[in-house]
Amino acid sequence: MKRYDLIIVGAGPSGLSAAVEAAKRGMEVVVFDENEKPGGQLFKQIHKFFGSKEHRAKVRGFNIGKQLLEEAAEAGVKVVLNATVIGLYQDKEVVVKIGEEIHHYKGDSVIIATGAAENMVTFPGWTLPGVIGAGAAQTMMNLHGVKPGKKVLMLGSGNVGLVVSFQLMQCGCEVVALVDAATRVGGYGVHAAKVARTGVPFYLSHTIVEAEGDECVTGVTIAEVDSSFKFIPGTEKHFDVDTICLAVGLSPMSQLLKMAGAKMEDNPKRGGQVPICDEYGRTSLPGVFVAGDVSGIEEASSAMIEGRMAGIVAAEYLGYTDEDDMNRNVESLEKALDGLRQGMFAPENRGKLVEKTEEGIDVSMNLLKKGYVADDEIERYPGVTHKVGIHPVMECTQNIPCNPCQDACPKKCISIGDNITSLPIVVPESECINCGMCVASCSGQAIFLVDEDCGDGTATVTLPYEFLPLPKEGAKGIALGRNGKKVCDAEVVNVRSAKAFDKTNLLTMRVPKEYAMKARFFRATV
Amino acid sequence: MNSVNDRNRDIGPFVPAPDDDMLICRCEEITKGEIRKAVHDGMWTLTEIRRYLRTGMGLCQGQTCSKLVKSIVARELNVSPAELEPATSRVPMRPIEMRIFANEAKEDDDYE
């Protein structure tokens, strides 16, 4: 039987990262993936990632995927696509369906990096065509170029629900509402804010009563729920939609490990049934490791780090590297992983209401309940300052591990400091040159360049703009506030696109000066 | 580890609910009411529910419904879902045509 040093199941972020580290250390590695394209979820992620440079922050997910594939090719990793692993048997025998045949392989080590699958929730009508997972919507849009629907209701305010809502709008869908039974928005505030400012209403403490339609979804009714998640009569709201998108969490696809006899546990914090493993991904089966969502739901950046760890640990297990190399590298990877697991959304804060930022500032309750920071709340954050002339306004109000903005500014106007979760501050005495690099670098689309008083009674606001058609200079329209409601008329005075902006366009609109700190989105009037 | 479970513990009577006709397992078309009734018939583990009703035995092998079934059973038994062990996973991970499963590649066959 053909034997590999390492067989990896799943060519997503963690599997490929593991493959790279193992192959670099001289192992013969093969990666099997059932899909026709490698990269797992990475190629569906068209938004810019958070984090620091070492996490490839501000790079769009699909570009990280491309980089990873190049790295894997360079390291000599063999990636076999359309290859479905149908079983992990005893003695690390992996049976793979490739084409019209099945193949038996032995791995001296095996890394399971199969990722996760979407959860569903039930309500009358949940089986109607038109009720789809948010991940499925992403696959349709971003991999296959298919618009999932015209009018969409999104259930789930975690990062997936927020990011996919934004992408649905980018793809030309109307998102009629973002609904969550929880009392607070689950995902990053900046993701929520960029959706809310386009006019999508948030309904927290609400959930779906029923999906309507005979053959397919034609509408949906939601209603408010009380603290025990019971519907409150009289709070029903109806929307005409053709699509209901569910972003209600993920479950690890850990079946291969279970069938192989790995010790499993049911761990709600990790998203469901996961193999019991140590921090390096060693399972109860000697030589079988795990990395990525299969061992606990996180996100792509941590999956890549976990993958690298598992690859190095597998190399050490088989004597392809020594303990020193392993300990040194794993230590720095652990640091990187810890970096991602800090701040308000750190695993230990899951489900908790964090009321103050690390700086001691009150967290915006409007942001948590409605998806946007209210006008009377925004001034309390250190990124929001006033100055004569053009200056950056950073509406970054939660401690998340992300810092590309401080390196983006060539004039060092922005500082986060050594603590990656700190809120960005405007460096006193610094001089903004209106280059726009900070606006484009912010993965949360939370930085604006504002000239509060142009001297003629107007102000200009430069905002990140990632929709088509791109308004042209001179276009007239309305400015929307953080809450997505009209604040005033506006005119586009400048539109900038540059390679360095990586497809984030910078749209500058002119508004009456009293709206300088209120106008945050532009909508052209047709 | 196996834990002693007295199947004659009183879990109260089966009380019909308005959403009992809602489909839970789409592959095998099994409703919430059938699952709840099965619990009152004594099927207290997800494995027993699966064998008794076929939930999760269809094409998706429980990928969609296993968590849903689990929460329904847990609620009926008045225990935390984490206490219920998920049903066993079995080969094949994905449905596979008999002729392909039968067709084992020869030793050194190249798949590229």
Add this chain to the structure above:
Amino acid sequence: MSNNTAEVIVIGGGVIGNSAAYYLAQRGLSVIVLEGSDHIGNGGSSRNGGGVRQSGRDVRELPLVMYGIKNLWPHLSEELEVDCEYHQDGNLRLGKNEKHKEILTNLANNARGCGLDVRMIDGEEVRQINPYLSEEVTCASWCPTDGHANPLTTTLGFYKAARKLGARFISGEKVLELKTVKGRVRKVLTAAGNTYEAENVIVAAGFDSRPILGSVGIDVPMTRSLLECLVTEAEPYMFDQMLGTAEADFYGHQTKHGSFVFGGSSGLEPFNKDNGTPVSSAKTAPCICRGIMKYFPDLANAKIVRTWGGWSDKSADGVAVVGAIDEVPGLYTSCGMSGHGFGIGPAVGHQLAQLIATGTTDVDLSPLRYDRFKAKI
């Protein structure tokens, strides 16, 4: 734990233990069933091909299975209020060559001697009964009163019905040993440290029966092998018969649901290992698929959705051990079922219940005695 005493303790919550509990409870006896695993019906009872057949049986088992097919199976679904999916549409035991024909003819002759309607037919007649069978099949034994049922719902149906009649079931209660009091079986000790007491104890715990019986000095020579089955997605209706082969290397049927359940072997079964839970071997399912396609070329595109393995306890002569253990008054067993336990399960449970309640049986169980195993010279 409250009241650990009953008139009968049944060790093993499989089809035999559950049916015994059901028929005992029906007779008004108090019963406690102790199942070692976490799930009722977790052994061979849920891991077999669902055959309810008489043909191909050893003559020692035949009266028992004929009794069940005549008296119990026909009304089981109504009685248990569970769809056991019992079909009595005949059994084709297939042969492909002269050697097979000889085996089948011998079995058929012996069975006819016991009064069973079974006869040899040729390939053409086989295909009249089941037109999907390939030309490779040249002969078969045909027993029109054989059939198949759903092992899962039948096993759990007995459990449900017995529980409803007041039988007490405890899962996760692994029995370690039996103890006699004044020469009669009395106490049942478990791994969890619990003690149960009864006047009568039935040991129906599959391969685990051996150490349990061993604790009171009884040994039934048996081994075990890991047998495997697979199931397809639901397919359009094709046929109702139960199928088997001369060499017993392939068996199965189409279920009510439309899926095909087939068991088979790679030939390595007695030597397979597990990892603590019965698992399938990488070699077996492909082999079963090749076997099926030789008999049923039309099923080549059917998708396999699941495979499973289960331990089968096999006695030294390949025939079940059923009945009272005279040396230890109050002790009964049904073990070493040798892969035949499901079809005769209801009859075994029924007869053991009758034996305990009345001291007599309708079927003579003496050919199935525990102490029949003798040295060859």
